[in-house]
Amino acid sequence: MSTYRERPAAGLDCVWERTSDHPSSGRVVPDGRTDIIRYPDGGLFVAGPDTVGHVTELGPGRVVGVRFGPGVGPAALGVPAHVLRDQRVPLAELWDDLAALEDALAGADDPGAVLADAARHRLRAAPPDPLAGAIAASVTAAPVAGLADDLGLSTRQLHRRSLHAFGYGPKTLHRVLRFDRAVKLAWTGVPFAEIAHRTGYADQAHLSREVKDLAGVPLGQLIRP
Structure with missing residues (x-):
């Protein structure tokens, strides 16, 4: 049996946990976020922002993670997001002296906390780019130059800050x-045609093509339990 759950976490996107009593696999898809993950053997890794979906294989046990909101993770991790793109990196390569954190995790009933x-x-020590939230909230299919003007940036500055965050x-x-x-929306049962309309795709066929390109599988297969 495998279970997955998320819960809110102040200042972060969420804390999540996956438990299984047997080896399992799951498809990870792009979401514009970075995670810190603790595996059953105690290993700590960072999952960078993905550009394509991929299948991960997990052994039995409890996997716990924290997910940063879009544009937030790089500040905490100390490196630009593009360095981590499509990468899984040991946390020890980014944070010095993990001994205290590893000790706290080893004895914790709630390692996610x-x-x-x-x-x-x-x-708190290194806040994220103050424009990251505005970029994430404002980015649309409209010309990049218009977004840059709205934010008081050149298009080159916007591109550089977007890559970094x-x-x-x-x-x-x-x-x-x-x-x-x-x-x-698909996970909540919204019909695919309505999803396409509500999220700005030209039509359901456009939605289907984008999902297949980014996830590697059709939307119906992606949300299949």
């Missing part, structure tokens, strides 16, 4: 965040 506290501590340029960021909204 311990990871969340560590992530928030890092964010999200791992993608503005156009790719728009594709990824729109896809993420569409998948979340």
